[in-house]
Amino acid sequence: MIQQDINYYKNFDCIAEELLALLSKTIKVNTFYLSILHPTESFAIKSFNRQARLICDGDVLPYNMVFCKLAAENGSEPLVIPNLAEHALTRDHPLTKYIGNGCFMGAPLLYDGKVLGTLCAFDIEPYDFKEYDSILIKSLASLACQTLILEDGIIRDELSGLYNRNFLYHYFDYNKDKRNAEMAILYIDLNHFKIFNDSFGHDVGDLVIKLTAECLQQNVQEDSHICRIGGDEFIVLLHPSQGEDLINRTHSSAEFLSNRLSTMPILINGNDYFITASIGMSFYPHDGMNMETLLKKADRSMYKEKKSRQKADDHFQPGK
Numbered sequence: 001m002i003q004q005d006i007n008y009y010k011n012f013d014c015i016a017e018e019l020l021a022l023l024s025k026t027i028k029v030n031t032f033y034l035s036i037l038h039p040t041e042s043f044a045i046k047s048f049n050r051q052a053r054l055i056c057d058g059d060v061l062p063y064n065m066v067f068c069k070l071a072a073e074n075g076s077e078p079l080v081i082p083n084l085a086e087h088a089l090t091r092d093h094p095l096t097k098y099i100g101n102g103c104f105m106g107a108p109l110l111y112d113g114k115v116l117g118t119l120c121a122f123d124i125e126p127y128d129f130k131e132y133d134s135i136l137i138k139s140l141a142s143l144a145c146q147t148l149i150l151e152d153g154i155i156r157d158e159l160s161g162l163y164n165r166n167f168l169y170h171y172f173d174y175n176k177d178k179r180n181a182e183m184a185i186l187y188i189d190l191n192h193f194k195i196f197n198d199s200f201g202h203d204v205g206d207l208v209i210k211l212t213a214e215c216l217q218q219n220v221q222e223d224s225h226i227c228r229i230g231g232d233e234f235i236v237l238l239h240p241s242q243g244e245d246l247i248n249r250t251h252s253s254a255e256f257l258s259n260r261l262s263t264m265p266i267l268i269n270g271n272d273y274f275i276t277a278s279i280g281m282s283f284y285p286h287d288g289m290n291m292e293t294l295l296k297k298a299d300r301s302m303y304k305e306k307k308s309r310q311k312a313d314d315h316f317q318p319g320k
Helices: 002-008 012-026 067-072 094-099 131-155 165-169 193-200 202-219 246-262 291-310
Strands: 031-037 041-049 060-062 079-081 103-111 114-123 183-190 225-230 233-238 266-268 271-273 277-284
Touching: 002 131, 012 031, 012 041, 012 114, 012 131, 031 067, 067 079, 067 103, 067 114, 103 131, 114 131, 131 165, 165 225, 165 291, 183 202, 183 246, 183 291, 193 202, 202 225, 202 233, 202 246, 202 266, 233 246, 246 277, 277 291
Parallel strands: none
Antiparallel strands: 031 041, 031 114, 041 060, 079 103, 103 114, 183 233, 183 277, 225 233, 266 271
């Protein structure tokens, strides 16, 4: 998630620049960079180069081809390699063969036992790293990691992993390029969600929220944004393809998601239960020019649908 959200982090860019600048004043190698790791890729989110541009902001390299992978697999301590051609891990590495020789030092960005990325020093010439250099890069990697986690918590809902209300209300600040494009808002409210909490406990209620989030993520297009704004309320921001009829697509998407949610099994005590949802909608810029207005319009639309089905659900029990 962090790689796709990095542009939404307000403070990270400045802090990353300061971390790399501090390293550059202490360690006299050419390049320092922060990377985010993915099972298939290493993504450089911030870099500092003295002369040769070895790693640049935004560089994406295959995970198996970078030294970051070695640092990520080294445990909690920095991996220090003064001479790439002499170290067992790197002398036969494809990158060493390509550049000839050099040096590398990398510390993992560790959070809750998971490696999010690395903070690294790199050069095409060997370098005699000191013990202090290793201590410094480990400390700064920890600071960088905590900054990423804090920034992520500002825009993401902890339970569902979806974007949160704060992200939604700042959506146009984050995506200024979307101000001139059409967009639809789907306001999704789970029907009778309270019954799951009251009948089975809040752990089951949390399970329903997580399953709903997974269902939405699996059934909306990649260019959509999905948010949980609280309780059992979710928002989907739909962006039409060029030439696509926004209203028709939105109604089709709402019907499709409603069907998917209503057929999503929720396993409780060995039995499958099901839940339905009411979905309202509004359209940008036709129904409003700011998110608050658009959400109010979509909320009213959702409650109209909820009332229309209320009579049919008067005798609802989970699973009926």
